[in-house]
Amino acid sequence: MTSLPPFTGAAGWLNSQPLTPDALRGRVVLVNFWTLTCVNWLRQEPWVRAWSRAYADDGLVVIGVHTPEFGFEHDIDLIRRSLADREIDYPVAVDSDYAIWSAFDNHYWPALYFADRSGSITDFHFGEGRYEKSEKTLQRLLGVSRPLVTVEGVGPEKGADWDTVRTNETYLGRGRGLDEPVESPAYLPFNRWGLDGGWRIGREEIESTSPGSTIAFHFQARDANLVLSNPTGRPMKFQVLLDGVAPGASHGTDITADGQGVLDYGRMYQLIRQPAPVTARTVEISFAVAGARAYVFTFG
Incomplete structure (x- = not known):
């Protein structure tokens, strides 16, 4: 997989109309696979949220893909509640049938995929951590250079000891x-x-x-x-x-x-x-x- 796969098969979209690779061309795209009960995603999310807000004007689009681990996580109202709890305002594809998961050949929560402005996937990372390198990758793809964001997770978003x-x-x-x-x-x-x-x-x-x-x-x-x-x-x-x-x-x-x-x-x-x-x-x-x-x- 070298190019951003289509997001077809989503059961719905939250915070956005459906997005396609063609419509995203010219933007840097960060795709984040998550599921609402995953502790590793909860501890990663404050970083992704901060990047979405810090680099939106530079051309970054963050797309969350919610692929459920447990049966009850298919409930779209629970997904909406999780977006509200975590103050997530970027687009989220509801991947209840694992269609997007399969298109990416993904196997992990959370998982980050980095695509450049031409739609080519240039980097990926599975799990928590590697935040400094990930943000520097985004800056390189966006063509910007400035101090990295400061993130301090609180409550369930606080990093593990x-x-x-x-x-x-x-x-x-x-x-x-x-x-x-x-x-x-x-x-x-x-x-x-x-x-x-x-x-x-x-x-x-x-x-x-x-x-x-x-x-x-x-x-x-x-x-x-x-x-x-x-x-x-x-x-x-x-x-x-x-x-x-x-x-x-x-x-x-x-x-x-x-x-x-x-x-x-x-x-x-x-x-x-x-x-x-x-x-x-x-x-x-x-x-x-x-x-x-x-x-x-x-x-x-």
């Missing part, structure tokens, strides 16, 4: 999960997770089937996040404990210091953000009612 991460991303459904849950979550080995109460284990998710059902994870990282969805349409309260007590100063952006949270719609929920020193801890999440769906733990 890789020096303290000792726990890997962990999928919970049987289709991608590598570890079975521990039957007695009160005695969790390090880097293992367990269930208590009633749970249904599906292909891509686990679902609570009784009030008070609990997930626990023994992890080490500054941040502990959990992708959740709510098929009931009614807000669900949940309680988070850290080593058996309220998290206090270690609470994440989506819960209070006493561990209270509300599952309102499908997205990534930041449960824990430890202040230094970061140590191994056990997080527990208990749902007040049945119906909560959990997909993957991520850490940062």
Whole structure:
């Protein structure tokens, strides 16, 4: 693939009318593949957003391509909500059927593709990081030279503390999960997770089937996040404990210091953000009612 593929097959476009490579000729194009629950995309997004705004007058067009990882991410209202939450104002193609993903032969979230003014793809990058080099690539393609943008991610957009991460991303459904849950979550080995109460284990998710059902994870990282969805349409309260007590100063952006949270719609929920020193801890999440769906733990 050397030229920008067409964006045909999109289920719709947000923030724009449909765009084509021919219509984009003469502009530098940055294509960003993402999905709304991906922690790596969330931590990358403030940079892409800043570039879109900083270089628009120089001829840069950023195009987001939302290709869903989980079934509930096909919901276009959730995608719209994510755009509002992240203050994304550049064009986004809704790639629910993986048509654009396949045209690019892409395999990653997030993924950046850089196209020059003639429509030739000159560079790409998969995952987080490499921000300085990516911005310098944009400046070279645009023919500009000036100080790089300053970006400071906050909340779930804050960069990971890789020096303290000792726990890997962990999928919970049987289709991608590598570890079975521990039957007695009160005695969790390090880097293992367990269930208590009633749970249904599906292909891509686990679902609570009784009030008070609990997930626990023994992890080490500054941040502990959990992708959740709510098929009931009614807000669900949940309680988070850290080593058996309220998290206090270690609470994440989506819960209070006493561990209270509300599952309102499908997205990534930041449960824990430890202040230094970061140590191994056990997080527990208990749902007040049945119906909560959990997909993957991520850490940062």
